[in-house]
Amino acid sequence: MRHNKWSMDTKVIHENQMPDQETRAISSSITPAVAYAFPDVQTAAAVVAGEEEGIFYGRYGNPTLGKLEKKIASLEGGEDALGVASGMAAIATALLAFVKKDDHVLVTKDVYGGTYSFLASIAIRYGIQFDYVDCTDMALIKKSIKGNTKALFIETPSNPLLTILDMKKIAEVCKSFQIPLIVDNTFMTPYLQKPLEAGATIVVHSATKYINGHGDVLAGFIVGDKEPIHYMRKTLMGNLGQNLNAFDSYLILRGLKTMAVRMHRHCDNAMKVAEFLESHPSIKKVYYPGLPSHPQHVLAKKQMTLMGGIVSFEIDGDFQTATTFINSLKLAYISFSLGDPETLVQHPASMTHASIPTKEKIKFNISDQLIRLSLGLEDAQDIIDDIDQALSMVPVPDKITNSNK
Numbered sequence: 001m002r003h004n005k006w007s008m009d010t011k012v013i014h015e016n017q018m019p020d021q022e023t024r025a026i027s028s029s030i031t032p033a034v035a036y037a038f039p040d041v042q043t044a045a046a047v048v049a050g051e052e053e054g055i056f057y058g059r060y061g062n063p064t065l066g067k068l069e070k071k072i073a074s075l076e077g078g079e080d081a082l083g084v085a086s087g088m089a090a091i092a093t094a095l096l097a098f099v100k101k102d103d104h105v106l107v108t109k110d111v112y113g114g115t116y117s118f119l120a121s122i123a124i125r126y127g128i129q130f131d132y133v134d135c136t137d138m139a140l141i142k143k144s145i146k147g148n149t150k151a152l153f154i155e156t157p158s159n160p161l162l163t164i165l166d167m168k169k170i171a172e173v174c175k176s177f178q179i180p181l182i183v184d185n186t187f188m189t190p191y192l193q194k195p196l197e198a199g200a201t202i203v204v205h206s207a208t209k210y211i212n213g214h215g216d217v218l219a220g221f222i223v224g225d226k227e228p229i230h231y232m233r234k235t236l237m238g239n240l241g242q243n244l245n246a247f248d249s250y251l252i253l254r255g256l257k258t259m260a261v262r263m264h265r266h267c268d269n270a271m272k273v274a275e276f277l278e279s280h281p282s283i284k285k286v287y288y289p290g291l292p293s294h295p296q297h298v299l300a301k302k303q304m305t306l307m308g309g310i311v312s313f314e315i316d317g318d319f320q321t322a323t324t325f326i327n328s329l330k331l332a333y334i335s336f337s338l339g340d341p342e343t344l345v346q347h348p349a350s351m352t353h354a355s356i357p358t359k360e361k362i363k364f365n366i367s368d369q370l371i372r373l374s375l376g377l378e379d380a381q382d383i384i385d386d387i388d389q390a391l392s393m394v395p396v397p398d399k400i401t402n403s404n405k
């Protein structure tokens with residue numbers, strides 16, 4: 001095989017991406033067709049039944065997406081992949097494939113706000129039960145698994161607190177209870193972390209973030225064995241109409257080619273900014289797995305190639321201090337997304353995690369002082385200078401106390 005020995009750096013460019021046989025074009029072509037012609041009824045019937053490979057209707061896939069799905073499956077080390085219209089479509093589809101009415105799902109305690117919102121508003125409406133559990137604690141996971149628990153859903157690193165979960169240990173627990181483990185790998189990409197190798201059943205992605213990497217596509221992926229992916233495509237994605245279109249698939253194929261170099265820069269910038277923040281008197285706490293002060297730093301180094309491009313931190317002060325700091329930034333954009341070339345900043349309590357009730361936010365440690373940074377591809381010193389000038393706009397709490405004495 002041509003690619004057996006290739007490293008991930010080469011694979012993100014070349015995997016499943018051969019020049020077009022007819023035109024010799026190296027960049028992918030876009031096939032937006034909805035309708036496909038068959039030589040006879042028998043072939044059409046075999047394709048729709050999944051007995052023969054092929055595309056039969058645009059709502060179930062298209063050739064550009066097919067090429068991308070093969071590439072994502074291979075990068076993640078899975079048998080098959082399904083591309084969908086957003087990360088939330090991937091999460092919803094993966095969960096709905098394993099749980100039905102009266103089933104129960106265990107979820108790690110700090111997850112993306114959209115996952116929380118899906119469970120709280122949609123899953124509950126259809127009789128699906130769920131519990132949040134601290135997945136750093138194996139004994140607690142075991143204790144929380146019920147007779148009707150049909151899946152465990154985790155995010156590592158988590159959003160926004162960057163908790164690192166031991167995927168191998170969690171996968172062992174799941175195997176012993178025969179429940180599938182679903183891992184949201186959005187923050188890492190297959191370049192930095194491979195949940196399937198660690199024993200996960202399914203990997204989900206918001207490809208809106210680092211996989212596409214340019215902030216101009218909404219997309220999601222689900223990777224796993226052929227059988228569950230086929231079920232998700234035919235029964236869930238197709239019926240819910242969550243397909244990923246050919247043009248967006250093309251943009252992701254294009255974005256993927258620079259994923260390795262982008263991830264190095266995101267991670268380098270994140271490390272430099274985390275170190276700067278940790279040394280600054282106005283910062284109470286920094287959450288970054290690359291810092292030796294991170295409680296799961298050793299585990300992070302074991303299961304992640306690099307430490308990621310997201311840094312969260314608590315500013316010393318209150319809601320007002322946090323928002324004054326954010327509003328004072330000049331280079332970083334205030335935005336809900338992450339993984340873009342531009343540095344993005346957000347206030348989880350009032351933005352991405354606003355849908356979580358205050359009581360739950362406290363339980364999940366999402367405080368008013370918490371700020372999340374998605375480090376872009378700019379020069380690290382320019383980002384640090386911007387943060388430094390914005391921090392100079394907020395009073396240092398010690399100074400307030402001293403001047404009041």
Ligand SMILES: Cc1ncc(COP(=O)(O)O)c(C=O)c1O
Pocket residue numbers: 086087088089091112114155159184186187205206207208209218219220336337338
């Ligand atoms: C970890 C994580 N998973 C899933 C999603 C949802 O992705 P999308 O916006 O593509 O639906 C996000 C969005 O920010 C995320 O951060």
